[in-house]
Each structure stands twice: as C-alpha cells, then as structure tokens.
Amino acid sequence: MSQLGIAIVGMGMGAAHLQHANAHEQAKVVAICDLDEKYVLDLQREHSVPFATTSYEDILARPDVQIVSIATPDWLHHEMTVAALRVGKHVLVEKPMALNVAECEDMVNEARRTGLKLMVGHICRFYPFFEQVKAWAEDGTLGTPYYVETSYLHNYETIPGVGGWRYDPEKRHPFVGGACHAVDLARWLVGDAVEVSAYGNHFNLPVQKWEDHIIANVKFAGGAIGRIMNSSGCPRPYDIECELWGTNGVIRGDNTTDEALLSLRQTNLHRWMRYPKEPMSKAIGNEFAHFVDCILNDTTPLIDGVDGAKTIATCWAVIESLANGGPVRVRNDF
Ligand SMILES: NC(=O)c1ccc[n+]([C@@H]2O[C@H](COP(=O)([O-])OP(=O)(O)OC[C@H]3O[C@@H](n4cnc5c(N)ncnc54)[C@H](O)[C@@H]3O)[C@@H](O)[C@H]2O)c1
Secondary structure (H helix, E strand, O other): OOOEEEEEEOOOHHHHHHHHHHHOOOEEEEEEEOOOHHHHHHHHHHHOOOEEEOOHHHHHHOOOOOEEEEOOOHHHHHHHHHHHHHOOOEEEEEOOOOOOHHHHHHHHHHHHHHOOOEEEEOHHHHOHHHHHHHHHHHOOOOOOEEEEEEEEEOOOOOOOOHHHHHHOOOOOOHHHHOOHHHHHHHHHHHOOEEEEEEEEEOOOOOOOOOOOEEEEEEEEOOOOEEEEEEEOOOOOOOEEEEEEEEOOEEEEEEOOOOEEEEEEOOOOOOOOEEEEOOOOOOHHHHHHHHHHHHHHHOOOOOOEHHHHHHHHHHHHHHHHHHHHOOOEEOOOOO
C-alpha cells in the first residue's frame, strides 16, 4: 500500500511534530505550512519536505495529503479542524482540542458526519511513565484507584506565543490551554469527571488576565476523587505531575525526571521504593504512529473527539466554579 501523506500546520510545536511524525512506515510528511514564509522554507530545506506554503488552503487542496496535523494556536483549532474534515482529511489536532465546549461539539459532529478520524494530541498518554501508571491502574497492581492528583506547572512569563496570543484572554484561558494536560491525564486514569469545585489566585503573572494558580477538587464517575492543579506563573521548573492512589498502592512521578516513587501494600509501607522511569523522547512519534494505525485499521483513536470534548467541558466547569463559587456539574454527553 502507498504511504499516507501527512501535512503539518503551525511550525512552533509543529516543528517538533516534523522531527517525529515519520514514525510509521506507512505514512510520511509531504507538506508543511506556517505564516512565516522564510521559516517554513528553511524547515522544508532542512527536512527535505516536498511542499511548503504559507496558505492553509493550499494544504487542504492537496490530494497527496490524507492527514492534517494542526499545531496552530488554540483559537484556530476549531476552524481548521472542521475545514480539513469537510474536504476529507483525517485530523490530529494539538491540545487543547478547542477554546470551548461549543467548538468541540461542532468538531465531534463533523467527524461523525464525515466518518473521518479525529484525534486530540494529549501527549501525556504517550509518555512511558504515564502509560505505566495507566497499566498498573488497570492490571490490579495498584488495586482499585480511588484518588488521583495531577498538576500542570509551567511558568509562562517568557512564552507569549507568536504575536502574544497566550496573553489574550479571548484566545486562551490557562486552565483550558495548559491544565487540559492534567485534566486529560486524570480522566484517563480514573474516568470521567462529574463534578468540580475550584479555587484560584493571582500573585505571579500580571500579563495574564486570569488566575495564575488554580486548584480543582474533582469527583469522578466511578467513585474516585481527586485534585487538579495548574500554575502558570510559578517560580519553579516546568513539569506535569501525577499521583495515583489505589487500594493496593500509590505511585507518584512526573514527566521530566528519571525516577518515580512507588509504595505497595505487600512491601515496607514505611519507605517509598524508587522506580526508575523511561525518558519521554519517543512520545510524539508514538502519537503519530498510533493515529496512522487507527486510520489503517479503522479503529478509534486513544483520544477521540468525544474524549477531547469531555476534557474541555471539565476545564470549563472548573472556570465556572472559579467565577461563581461552589460545585459545578461536568457535561459528558457528546
Ligand atoms: N503537546 C504539547 O505538549 C504542546 C506543547 C506546546 C504547544 N502545544 C500546542 O501547540 C499549539 C501551538 O503552540 P506553539 O507553542 O507552537 O505556539 P507558537 O505561537 O509558538 O507557534 C504557532 C505557530 O503557528 C503559526 N501560525 C499561526 N497562525 C497560522 C495560520 N493561520 N496558518 C499557518 N500557521 C499559522 C505561527 O506563525 C507560529 O509559527 C497550541 O495549541 C499549543 O497548545 C502543545
């Protein structure tokens, strides 16, 4: 069978896609797109990509493109995804799936109508350590999961995005744009969130209109409870952290260090065991390879549009709780 053609749009994070997207032997990057002409042509030369353009329409018109990877700023995800699905392309869209629940619903409906594959690039599901936590949650190693903590901690003082979009309140809320990582990870490990209650404050990042430190207490459908934290002006290094408590054990780790802590009921409960972790370097390649497999085998992507929409709905329930106080129910019917 001939290879599926991949186009990558938005060459910030998309440049990282470009380095790893050829991970599946039955797919290959055939086109790249960015508004910055010199930059996209430089990348084309460096990576020997057959076609480069500054126009998204050029990408949609190409018959050699079957998969569009959308890595433009968040506010373009909805419009670009729907346009690609309408002309028959499968779409891998970066996180967050879109700015709000209505946009996500539209994207889910378009994917359903066309029968094309839509996946959201929640990269945490491809980090080896978080994959290990998920496996131990499912195979009984940790017993029944009943508590989860996840955090997305990232200082955005020097990361405005091209043109400053990350500081524009119309184009990004930190709990949608950033904490969606932590929300998706928690949902993946213990199931859908059904109710949230949140607090936030604002001590660190005046350029951002919204609270820069937010915690949400969460009830999940299966009875687990948890806490999700987001900090966007914090005086500490970036990481995504995860702690999962089951009836037989607790695992605590992150996506940047090479060691996690593990406790199991049958061992000495007075000491943590040190668990060496694999690096995260192959995650993007594995994400692309998984999406290509889903297309070739007609299977559902690990994070399909419905899953992506539930994560955004959870984020917006947190934002509503921040604004109004008190618990807010989470929408899960997509
Ligand atoms: N999965 C992850 O861990 C991860 C990490 C970083 C960013 N992201 C996501 O990737 C997306 C982009 O973030 P970023 O950090 O690369 O932003 P950025 O502002 O650094 O880069 C965005 C790029 O998109 C280009 N662009 C903007 N509008 C365009 C258009 N209409 N057509 C073509 N190109 C266009 C810009 O010229 C720029 O090069 C965001 O949605 C972000 O959430 C994900």
